[in-house]
Amino acid sequence: MDTLQAIILAIIEGLTEYLPVSSTGHMIITSSFFGIADDEFTKLFTIVIQLGTILSVVVLYFKRFFQSVDFYLKLLAGFIPAVVLGLLFSDLIDTLLESPLVVAISLLIGGIVLIKVDDWFGDEQGTEISYKTAFKIGLFQCLAMIPGVSRSAASIIGGMSQKLSRTAAAEFSFFLAVPTMLGATAKKGFDYFNDGLTLNSEQIELLIIGNIVGFIVALFAIKTFIGYLSKHGFKIFGYYRIFVGILLLVIHYFISPLSI
Template identity: 60%
Template sequence: MSIWQAIILAIVEGITEFLPVSSTGHMIIASSFMGISHLEFTKMFTVNIQFGAILSVLVLYWKRFFQTTDFYFKLFVAFLPAAVIGFLLNDFIDALLENVWVVAISLLLGGIVLIFIDRIANDTREKVITFPTAFKIGFFQCIAMIPGVSRSASTIIGGMLNGLSRKQAAEFSFFLAVPTMAAAGGYKLLKTYDTIQKEDIQTLLIGNAVAFVVAMLAIKFFISFLTKYGFKVFGYYRIILGLVLLGLLASGYKLDVV
């Protein structure tokens, strides 16, 4: 993997990680088109640069992370379902990740849901997030274990269906990403860290730095756009992307998972 290929993947990660469009689907397309999806380093790189994206949330919302312990307990309660189910179904989830058809169909169906979610869950005023609400959102996050669903989309939709405003649901989704992505990324990194070569360190640092900056910009854009316009644009985009993926697969184009 060249430095420019690493930068492109990091940009894709930074843009898509917190938008409801599935970073998995975009990583598959970007890495396949660049011809690097088969490399073991690519798989490790796409996991590692998630830490740069996580850091963007901590920097943008650092004041929110200096709240009472109640804030952390609610994050833990929301994180718990994914931690338990992810551990129990780890092999099944890994098998799904090997199937690009699942990613394409998930993108398509998720796009349809996003088009209509604003009608189903009308935007409401912000309210206090209770422990039961946090727990329910945690179960919605588990749906994102199906590749192509999007962790951001599932948790935001879960929040809105439980009475949160678009902005409040999106921000809680960002906060929940910190323990979830750190745990998942940390676990995968422990399994692959011994494959990191000395010459790979510079590429990883650049990738994390780019993902960090781009993710910060994406979060700021997303909050503003979502508050004003809702989910429809993202829904149509997912449908188009899903159809493109299905078309490529049907035509015999080789798309490898990362």
């Protein structure tokens, strides 16, 4: 991985992490295009730069992270399903992460869901999140263990299914991303070093650059997304996902099989 590739991947991470279009899917597709997807450092990089996007949420919603212990207990309730299922299905998840074809199919199906989700749930005005609601949103979030599903989309839809407004569901999705992505980063880092791999000075520099770029881009992406979502809903993201999913399937079946 060179510096330009690192910057491009970080921009994509910052843009897509909190949008319902699957950041993991876009990272897999882009790194495959660069021909670096099978490199162990690339796999580490795409996870670790999530720290930058996590920080963007903390900065934008700084006061919310210091309002009460109850806030953290609800995040814990939402985080538990990901911990349990992530540990149980770790090997299967790693296998799925190596399949751009799975990403293409997930993008397509998820796009259809996003087009219909506003009709299914409307825009309820609820903003209060109970522990039970937080836990159910956490269960929805686990669907994103399938690459291409989108953690953001799954958790937001989970919130709307519990009669939360689009904005309230999106904001809780952002908050829930913090422990979820911290956990994923810690696990990936542990596995990387446990396998006897190390980081050289150039790789450390790329990680720093990636986190800074991801942080800056995510700041703008979150603010823009919340404003757009509250007024227009999910349809445009659904159409985008369908377009990308069909494009990838056409490439796979008629041009060159998608593989890593």
